[in-house]
Amino acid sequence: MNASTAIQPSDLRLGVNVDHVATLRQARGTSYPSVVDAARQAIAAGADSITVHLREDRRHIQDADVETLCASGDVAVNLEMALTDEMIDIALANKPRDCCLVPESREELTTEGGLDVAGQLERVRDGLDKLHGAGINVALFIDPDEAQIDAAAEAGARFIEIHTGAYADATDEGAAERELERIVAAAKRAADHGIEVHAGHGLHVDNVGAIAEIGSIVELNIGHALIARAVFVGLGEAVREMRAAMETARRNLH
Numbered sequence: 001m002n003a004s005t006a007i008q009p010s011d012l013r014l015g016v017n018v019d020h021v022a023t024l025r026q027a028r029g030t031s032y033p034s035v036v037d038a039a040r041q042a043i044a045a046g047a048d049s050i051t052v053h054l055r056e057d058r059r060h061i062q063d064a065d066v067e068t069l070c071a072s073g074d075v076a077v078n079l080e081m082a083l084t085d086e087m088i089d090i091a092l093a094n095k096p097r098d099c100c101l102v103p104e105s106r107e108e109l110t111t112e113g114g115l116d117v118a119g120q121l122e123r124v125r126d127g128l129d130k131l132h133g134a135g136i137n138v139a140l141f142i143d144p145d146e147a148q149i150d151a152a153a154e155a156g157a158r159f160i161e162i163h164t165g166a167y168a169d170a171t172d173e174g175a176a177e178r179e180l181e182r183i184v185a186a187a188k189r190a191a192d193h194g195i196e197v198h199a200g201h202g203l204h205v206d207n208v209g210a211i212a213e214i215g216s217i218v219e220l221n222i223g224h225a226l227i228a229r230a231v232f233v234g235l236g237e238a239v240r241e242m243r244a245a246m247e248t249a250r251r252n253l254h
């Protein structure tokens with residue numbers, strides 16, 4: 001592989017999820033902190049895109065955040081959403097560059113498992129067709145599971161986002177290693193299907209390296225830990241720290 005085709009650290013994109021900027025705002029129902037200002041600051045500091053999860057219960061991101069961000073023209077938006085008619089209509093009305101279909105339940109504290117594509121293939125295929133028809137890139141947020149990867153390919157997915165939550169939440173090194181092996185295998189299987197591979201959930205500067213070293217993963221979506229870090233160092237510095245951790249790890253690729 002010559003230098004021109006070697007994987008470059010910049011090959012790995014960073015999507016910053018700003019849900020929890022909205023969590024702080026919703027805590028008091030104020031107009032601040034501005035999600036749009038946070039998005040622009042993150043982009044200025046090196047983020048490639050902004051992820052927002054418009055949940056059915058609107059616990060953090062609001063419809064107006066999606067509308068303003070998508071209308072801004074200077075922020076690449078990745079709209080995370082449940083596979084429902086309501087959310088598909090909102091995506092079609094706002095036309096974010098990207099969507100990511102995620103499972104959702106009101107009782108959950110945060111996203112738990114990945115989307116069950118294998119168990120609802122036609123419904124997923126129908127959702128993909130509607131969003132693709134509007135020119136929206138759509139990723140399926142799925143567990144690092146062979147059957148779900150194969151189902152994503154069968155449904156016509158062009159992108160997946162591998163759920164890294166089990167890896168991030170592993171309580172010991174052995175469990176983390178086993179989850180990492182699942183992610184590596186899933187990323188390779190998806191890439192072999194010709195699917196672009198993203199990853200996210202629970203990542204922070206201390207655990208992102210092993211994921212960033214997986215050459216077939218080209219985008220990471222990171223939110224909660226980065227926003228938490230921003231409380232102490234500011235959003236721009238938190239983004240720069242994450243990018244540096246990703247690029248340092250990416251240089252380990254052969």
Ligand SMILES: CC(=O)[C@@H](O)[C@H](O)COP(=O)(O)O
Pocket residue numbers: 017019020053055080102109110111141200201202221223
């Ligand atoms: C799908 C995923 O893992 C996250 O992007 C999601 O946004 C988590 O939901 P909360 O941000 O509500 O924790």
Ligand SMILES: NCC(=O)COP(=O)(O)O
Pocket residue numbers: 017051161199200201202203221222223224225
């Ligand atoms: N899809 C993952 C994401 O957008 C951010 O997840 P987290 O870093 O907030 O856990």
